[in-house]
Every structure is written in structure tokens, then in C-alpha cells.
Amino acid sequence: MVAFGKKLKESQIQEWQGYYINYKLLKKKVNRYAQQLEVGAQDHHYVLKDFSRMLDSQIEKIVLFLLEQQGQLANRLCDLREQHDVILQLRNGGSKICELQEAYRGVGHDLLRLLFFVEMNAIGLRKILKKFDKRFGYRFTNYYVKTRANHPYSQLRQVFRHVGIGAVVGAISRNLADLQDHQGNYVSIYDQPALSHPDPIVHSIKAAVNKLSNSTNFLEFLGKHAFIMQDDLPSPSEDDVAEQRYHFMSLLLNLVNTFLYMVNTYIIVPTADDYSLSLGAAATVCGVVIGSMAVAQVFSSVYFSAWSNRSYLRPLVFSSIVLLIGNTLYALAYDLNSIVVLLVGRLFCGLGSARAVNRRYISDCVPHKLRMRASAGFVSASALGMACGPALACLFQTDFKIYKLTFNQETLPGWIMAISWLIYLLWLSISFREPPQEIKRDIIPQEVRAGTVVNYAVENGITQPLLLNMEPKQGENGDQEYDDGEEESCEKTRKPVTSIVSAYRLLTPSVKVQLLVYFMLKYAMEILLAEASVITAYYFIWSTNSVAIFLACLGLTVLPVNIIVGTYISNMFEERQVLLASEIMVLIGILLSFHIGIPYSVPQYVGSALITFVSAEVLEGVNLSLLSRVMSSRLSRGTYNGGLLSTEAGTLARVIADGTITLSGYFGVAKLLNATLVPSLFICISSIIATCFTYNSLY
Template identity: 70%
Template sequence: MFSSSSLCHDASNFWIKMVAFGKKLKEIQIQEWKGYYINYKLMKKKVKLYANQIEAGALDQQQVLKDFSQMLDNQIEKIVLFILEQQGLLATRIAQLNEQQDFLQEHPDIPKISELQEAYRAVGLDLLKLLHFVEMNAIGLRKILKKFDKRFGYRFTDYYVKTRANHPYSQLQQVFKHVGLGAVVGAISRNLADLQDRHGSHLSIYDHPALPLQDPVVDSIKSAVDRLTHSTNFLYFLGQHAFTMQEELPTTAEEHIDDHRYHFMSLLLNLASTFLYMVNTYIIVPTADDYSMSLGAAATVCGIVIGVMAVAQIFSSVYFSAWSNKSYFRPLVFSSIVLFVGNVIYALAYDLNSLAILLIGRLLCGFGSARAVNRRYISDCVPIKIRMQASAGFVSASALGMACGPALAGLLQTKFRIYNITFNQDTLPGWVMALAWLFYLIWLWISFREPAHEAVVINVPEEAHADSNYQQEASTSVTATQATSARSAAAAASVGNDNLEKSLAQPLLLSTAKNEQDEEDDRECDESEEASEESSRPANSLASAYRLLTPSIKVQLLIYFMLKYAMEILLSESSVVTTYYFGWTTSRVSIFLACLGLTVLPVNVVVGSYISNMFEDRQILLASEIVVLLGILLSFQIFIPYSVPQYVCSGLIMFVSAEVLEGVNLSLLSRVMSSTLSRGTFNGGLLSTEAGTLARVVADGTITLAGYLGESKLLNATLLPSLLICVASIIATCCTYNSLY
């Protein structure tokens, strides 16, 4: 006899198991509902036929759009009508149970109350099946839209979403937003909560939405609903910044990471590495211009001093990502040693009076960047149930390090000498960070536990057979009427699908022989394409990863480049600009930069808890880009004297909107990016890291080049590229807006 908790766990993980065995969408369908799923194979075949016909001149673009739209409309309508039918059956069962509950309120009977709870849970399990049905179809729709776009260059998704998604009678919204199912979820949640013993409490789920001791069925339903709606909270939104890539559905290996692979202290060390590296990056920003001048260079050379670390990080991200395929401990040790040496060299450059030594020290710090390992550890070694918390911890550590770096630099305002070694505001950041990395290295050596890199051997036939048995057991909770209705309707739908498939076999070109050959090629292409698409084999080079980038992904990477560029310009030149215009000291610059860093978490609380649930991600994306543009425009120094309020307000607007943009951008990027990029060395996380790092390199180089024009023109000269890139990203977003669905 299984508990409701274990049954619920099995039900919610059934589909995950099937995906883990490499099953295609068609093979993880509920058999009695088979005729109601989207016919992905048929539409994929149709896409190839369209491509051949367009090449042959037999069809034009408008005919393709009209024909495929009608076909997709029919598929969606079939799905939606079935959802409504099942929703009605569930509502009827709940209404009958509600009558029993009313009777029991007047005549309490503990055994019958328990039976009623189990009956509600049975309805909840069937609702969970329906939610998984909707999820499978949503994935199928997104996949076919991606395939069509890849073949025809984003002509279809833009047209289809624009005409269907926002229509008052939209059926597309029924699939992607599961309109109406929320009422069923609410009914089950409320009634199960009311039946629980709350020790005299009369609170309902409406009085207190986060009541403790939620029923496991309700928790599973809530998780399924969240996956469908992409509804967010602060933790989820913050975790998106980490961009720890995952499959569309987690695998069993991800769901059940063994305890011997997950180690809390190792995760803590991983986050500590993230924090220290961000402190290391930004601790020199307030003093880089002063350090450069003390070595005989111009103040704007601070751009190179700050940016050379990012240059090295472009390369270190690749080899650290590759190294993490085999180990996590060794790359973290290597990173700590290199960062220790790099900071010592950076500090000694003052007494050696050498700008080259200074740059070598910062270059070594960049080569010690282990952020790729930090991300990879969270993706591979943290159980999925706490992965979002770990991702949020990664982002919080980064934000805290970004704030602490400048603040710590502001505190190191002293000067003394020991054995001919100078300790002042320029060299102390290097010495302090060297000491910090030495302590970290010792802690790492003592406490870190290397997770086992082991291959998971899966017996597909036995597990698939076991899961098919479970599927039959799970389906017994459906009423006889429901099953009969489903079978008859499925038969009718199957006939319709068969007829539609047969129609594709009709002569489309003149030669029958050629048609047969095309059908044979079609079949082979289907098999190869399906195998390549559903395979979890990662990209093995930057070139192969780049080939997987669709125009929509490229636009998202452009946006990421833009926001990192704008933020780096603001932060890196802050010391030079504020000294020239306002005469700020190092301490004031440090306070300003620390305050900017401290806005990260509050902003994410507001956006993650409220704004992201009120608007679509693509709406927030476009609005944030426009606000970044506004911040850049307000930063220009034109005609009127430049003032502190103008600089602070424009910088705050630019930084905060860029932070909002980053979370939404990475959320959309993870949604439109191919699942092939979720693993391996050249994964989506590496691509986004490279885009952001490249932006920092270009921004710091821009500051140094603009320095040749003089400090009076530095501000406008560096803001102009930011303005142009921001305008380009807004235009690109508008062009691909309807593909971000």
C-alpha cells in the first residue's frame, strides 16, 4: 500500500523518468489520450515538404503560412477541446465530492473524512496528469515553432503568435497559460486544506496562501502549474541570473542526485569562490586611475588595468569549463593559487614602478576566474529541489562581492612601509585579496569533497516496462465514463490524423517515382533529425555551439552584451569621471559603487515577487531596454554644467534597469536556447559568460581609447557606443518580439 505522498511523487516524476530514457514526446504520451496530443511528427514532415516545394517553386511564402497555420490551428483546437472536456469531468467529480463534504460537516465521521481526502487526492492526481498533458503539448508546440523558424527564418512564429496569441478568442493561450485549469487547482487545494486538522484554526488558503503542511498532491500540482506559467518569485527570478542551464524537463539523474555527490560544505566553498572573485574584480575600481598615474600612465589607462582581467577570463572560462568535466576540486585549487600569485604581483608593481608588472598581475587574476566551474558545480552536483536556492546563492554572492569590493577599497585608506614594501590605498587591495585567497585555499584543501564523476547506466527496456505498468496503474483512477469517452474520441482523432498523414503521401510533384524517393528520404531525415534533436550529446566546439544559435538567441546574447557593456562603462570610468567633474575622493567613489551593488537584491525582490507576475517576460525585457536607454541619455553632458544629482540619478537608473534586464534576458534565453546547449563544455552558460566578458573587455578598451580625446570628452565618448548598441538591441528585440513566446 503506497501513501498519497509516494503516489504523488511517482506521478510527478513519471514523465521525468521517461525523458531520462531518451524517449521522444510521442513515446511519453498517456496511451488513452494519444489521439489528442500534438502530431509533432506529422508537422515536422510537413515543414520539410514545404521547404522542398518552395525550392521547386510550387509554393510561395503566403501559401505556406496559410496552410501551416490552418494545420496548427486544428492541432491546437483538438488539444484545447480535450482539455476543456477533461476539465469538465474533473469539475463534476469535485462537485460530487463537495456534496459529500457538506454532509460530513453536519454528520462528522473520521473514517469517511479520510476517504474523502483520498478521493480529493485522486482527483488531484488526475489533474496532475492533465497538467502534464498540457506541458507535453506546450513543449511540442514550441519545438515545432523553433523548427519552422530555423527552416524559414522567423517568418512563421512572428506571424502566428501576433495573430493568435493576443486574439480575444485565443486558443493558443489555453495551451501556454492553461486558462481555466486554475479554478480546478483552487478547488482541490481549498477543499483538501479545509479537511486538514488545523487545531482550531479557521484560516483558508485565501486568508493565508502559504499555509504550512500543504498536501503533497497540492505541492506537486503547484510545481506543475509553475512550470507551465513560468510564474516567478524572488528566489526563482534571482536564480535566473546564474543561468545554470537545464533541460526542458529534468532527468532522473538530476532529480535524484545521490547524497555522495552533494556536499553542503563544498557548495559553500563554491559560493565563497564566487564572492571572493567578485570582490577581487571590483576592489581596484576606485583606485585603478590613481595607481596608473603613480606609475607614470594616464588616468584613463585604468580601463586597461580593469579590462585585462576580463580579457584573460574569456580564455579561462573555456578551459575551466572543460576541466570541470573531470574535476571540480583541482580547478578550484589552481584558481586559488593563480589568484594568490596574481594579487601579490599586482601589489608589488608599485615598488617595482612597472605598469607591465601591474598588468601581468591583473592578467593572472583573470586566468584564475573559476566562475564556469562555480556554475557547473551547481548544475551538476546540487539536487534539483534546492538548485534554484543554490543559483540564487550564486547570484547573491556575486552581488555582495560587487558591493563589498569598492566598499573595502574605501576602508583601505592608509599608508605604511614594511621592509621596503609599500602598503597604501593602491597596493593594499592586492595584499588583502592575496591573503584572502591563501586562507580560502587552506579551507578548500581541508573541507572540499570531490563529487564522483560516474556514468549512469540505464536499462531502458526494463525501466520502460516498469513505467508502462505504473502508467496503467495511475490511469485506473480515471472513471469508466471518462476512459470510454477518451477512447472513442482518441479513435476519432486518430482517424483524422491518419487521413491527414495519408494526404501527405498524395503526389505533390509530377513524378511518382520521385515522390516515393522523397518519402524514403523524408523517413530517413525524420529519423536523423529526431535523433539529433532529442539527443543529449553536447556541442563539442564553439563553432558547433554557434550553429545552434537561432536569430532569437543571438538577439538575447546581444542584449546581454549591451547591458554588461553599459554597466562596465558606468563602473570602470566612475573614478575618473567623478574626480574630473566633482573632485570626489576614493572614499566617495567607493561609497557610490557600493550603494549601486547593494541595489541588486532589493530590485530583484520587487521584480521577482511582483512585476514578473504582472507582465510577460518579453514586455519587461523591452521596457527595461527602454529605461536603460533613458539612463544613458540622461548621463550625457550637454550644454549645462554636469551635476552630482544628474550623474547619480542617471547612473542609478541605468544600473537598476540593467539588473532587471539581466534577469529577464537570461530567463528568456534559457527558454529559447536549444536543450543541446544545456550540458558539456560549450554550454549556454559559457556562451552567456563569454558574451558578458567580451562586453567588459570592449567597454574597458573604449575607456582607454576615449582617454586620448581628453578627460573633458571621456564621458560623452564612452556613452555614445552604449547608446548605439542599446538602440540596436531595442530594434532587434522588436524584430524578434513575437518569437519570444
């Protein structure tokens, strides 16, 4: 593993060496600024001004070279266009067509080199900005991006948006398709792109452009909801390990576990208020009944994450047994007439939450080429379970006894889930294959994540000046360098963090804001879903069936919304723009939900709920995508990983939301709606303000 400066030097195209960002020089300048400020030789104003000037000069060098190379590619395409027109007029031009195809592919290969040049410079620029912020405790990135990216003559946007490259890609694609499809007798790629057969070089170019410009598709966008950090450049040895550990049936069992757990979570929502009433409690106690599962999940996520370091089968077996017991207790509470047994049953269900294991299995045991699909499968299973849970609840309209056991709409969710977990446990015992432990111990945390290389300053959350105690060495022109000491320290800190405190220290302001946004959206969604049965019964006298259908319809919007956002919206706007717009839409949905003055109507409730839920779903995808980019890669592995932190933030939000519903019940059902919406409104406004403060650091 190498530090970014060394990686940049090794990967440079030699004839373009003078046009790359001079990362080494910029890093030395940062170190020199630290020394000058320490002894009082310079002030902060000079440092900011001088570093801005250096960055401007570096970016201008990159952009002018980029434009020059684009011009050369365009000239070559113009020459090939002339040959193209002549060749297509010939009846027997087979050999010349092959030569022309190779010429177009040659332009494509040179374009790939140019795209890699841009990628390395963009990474270097992001890293040096983060290094500067960490070294001096400034928000320099926020200032620099705001002033440079939004200027009408912005050169910074050329590095990150590559205007003009798309036209070159289009020219190569169209002309190769022209030569390929019956020598000109073809359907245009613009009219029927599905009928064309992209050349391998075109496929490579499009993949490189998408990677560079953060373009995405539905599968990738959906996979981001799983918050399983993707290594864009996995080492061959790591991918070989994953290939040896991969077992399709084991992956399928993990996804089934995810599905059943989400069904288990939401199957009781339509009937929780009636169950509470039948046991002598208030209807609003449904908040505690629903939330008790989330309370236990706060703790279970940690021990399941730690357990998955040693095994996957044993925690899944334990999870199934605990959920079997929990659902049985939930069902028996009716005949025992005990609200305590009901709550204990739900606590057991929360203690059986193995979502941390499901995530870790995909991260550790699925090959890189299949990981995004597996992540999308994880999210799809969750969404399907969320929709199926309430839908199943509306089917249990029966009431009968077998011996002394009652089977009705309150108890059947418990009995059905208990049987489901028993069947799953048997299937798990027969079909799951435990990955080899000796291979598992050999896994080394990757240095590269999302196309970037770990930066010591950023990855370790250091707020004090770096490297001041390291022994410097003399570099060019007598300047002091710290590369060796920095790399040695970097080697010592690549292992996963070992405590929640260590993980918290790695959280930069941007990461904390993204976790706040995640907390907000989960809080708003839980308030909406958990109190739906009470609110609709009070205002609209909805039956259990009506509530179940309403909640199921909300759950069914997840996949269509993600198709639209992943295919279109995320490619039209930056993720940070979608993030802020989604937060504002959640705010609008909350505001429309309040009951003030006029009679509360079904269209108002359903419309506001739909806006809130759909906006929160969109927000979750872009939030976790941005979070994976700004979060330290040390949190991609180990017990205290980024997935655990996001799960804990979301689970804590659900716990507080369900507690809010129960506490607000003391004011009466008539005031429940507004009382629970006020905290949602406050948290949402706070998250929007926090996002605005860190907006430019999400570039």
C-alpha cells in the same frame, strides 16, 4: 533516449489519445511541403496558408477538449461543495470528512493529468513551429504567434495561459484546508496562507501550474542569473551520479571562490585612477587597469572550462596560485613605480578566473533537487562580492611602510586579496574532495532540458531542407516518413560541441539577439562602474570613500531588486515583456546620464546610475532565463557550453567598455562622460530593435 514524436505517443493518456496535437502528421506535412517546393508542385504562399490552417485546427481541438474537461472538474467540485456544507454541520462526521478529502484529492489527480496533457501539447506546438522555421528558413513562428496570440478570440493563449485552471486549484486548496483545519474553525487561506498546511496533491498541482505558466519565485529567478541549465526531467541514473559526486564542503569552496573573485574584481575600482596617477599615467588609464583582468578572462574561461572536464581541484588550486601572484604584483607595482607591473598583476588575476569551473561543478556535481539553490548561491556570492569589494576599499585609509613595502589605499587591496587567496588555497587543499573520475566519464548529455525533448532540426542549427538525402519509408496513406533516419541522426548529434565554431553554428537568430542583449547590459554596467571614480572626482570632487560607498550601495541593490522581480513582476508579466521594458529603462538611464548644457548635478548622476544599474540587473535575469530556453541543449554540457558563451559575451563587453574609457580619455576628462555614453546608447538602441524583430519567437 527517444525523439519527441515517440515520447509524445508513449506518454499519452490513452482515453484522450485523439485530442493530442498530431505531431506525427504535422511533421509529415512539413516533409511533404519540402518535396513539393523542391519540384515546384506548390508555392510558398500555399504552404504557409495550409500549414496555418492545420495548426489552427489542431489548437482548436486541444482547447475545446481542455474546456470540456475543466467543465467536468467544475461540476464535480460543485457536487462536492454540496456534500461539504452538509458534512460540516454534523458533529461527528470524521469518516465522511475523510471520504470527502479523498474525493477532493481525486479531482486534484485528474487536474494533474489535464495539466500534463496541456504541457505535452504546448511542447509539441513549440517544436513543430521551430521545425518549420528551420526547414524552410522562414520566420513563421513570429507571424503565427503575433496573429494568433494577440487576437481577442485567441485559442493559442488558452494553451499557454490556461485561464480557469487557477480557479479549480483555488477551490481544491480552500476546501481541503477547510476540512483539514479543525473542521471549519480555521483562518482563511486568503487571509493567512502561511498558517494553512497544503495537502501534498495541492503542492503537486501548484508546482505543475508554475512549471506550465513559467511562474517563478525569488530563488528560481535568482538562480537563472547563474545560467546553469536546469534539467526538469533528469534521468534517475544521472541524479544518482550527482548524489555520489556531491560534497557540501566542496560546493561551499566553489561559492567562496566566486565571492573572492568578485571582491578581487571590484576592490580596486575606487582607487584605480589614483593608483594610475601615482605611477605617472593619466587617470583614465584606470580603464585599462580594470579591463586588463577582463582581457585575460576571455582566454582563461576557455582553458578552465576544458580543464574542468578532467578535474575540479587542480584548476581551483591553479586559480588560487595565479591570483595570489597577481595580487602581489599589483601591490608591489607602487614601490617598483611601474605601471607595467601593475597591468601584469591584473592580467594574472584575470588568468585566475575559475568561474567556468564554479558553474560546471554546480551543473555536474550537485543533485537536481539542490541545483537551483546552488545556482542562487552562486549568484548571491557574486552579488555580495560585488558590493563588498568597493566597501572594503573605503576601509584602507592608512599609509605606512614595513621595510621597503608601502601599505596605503592603493596597495592594500592587492595585499589583502593576496592574503585572502593564500588562506583560501590552504582551506582548499585540506577540505576539497575531487569527484570520482570514473563516474564523471559515464555522464551522458541529457536529451531533455526544461521539459522539452531535443529536436534534431533545432538543435543542430540546420538552415537547409532536412532529411533530403535520407532513405524514406512508406507510412500511412502512402506518405513518406523520415522518423527513423531523423532519430539516427539525432543520436549522432547529442554529444556536446567540440569547438567554438560548432557552438556558433548552433546559435539561432533568437540566441544571437539574446547574447547581444547580454553584451549590451554588461557594457553599460562596466562603463558606469569603471569610470565612476574619474567622473565623480571631476564633477563633484568626491573622495575615495564617497566613491566606494556609492559603488557598494549599487551592489547592494542586486538582491532586493531580484526579490521584487522574482516574486512579483515575473509572475505578472511575460519574460519577453520584462526583457523589452528593462532594455527601454536602460536606454532611459543612459539618456539621463548625458551632460548637455545645464550643470551636472549629483541627483542627476546618482539617479541615472541607479536606473541604469537596476534595470541592467533585472534585464540580466530575464535575458539568461530566455536564453536558456532558446539555446540548444547541446550547449548545456562540455567545454563550449552556454555558460561559457554567455561569459565570453559579457567579458568581451567589459573589455571593450574599459578600452573605450581609456581611449575617450584622450579627448580630456571634460568630454569623457559623453564620449563613453554614445557607444552605450548605440548598442542599447540596436539591442531594442533586434529584440523587437525576434519578440514573437520568444513565446
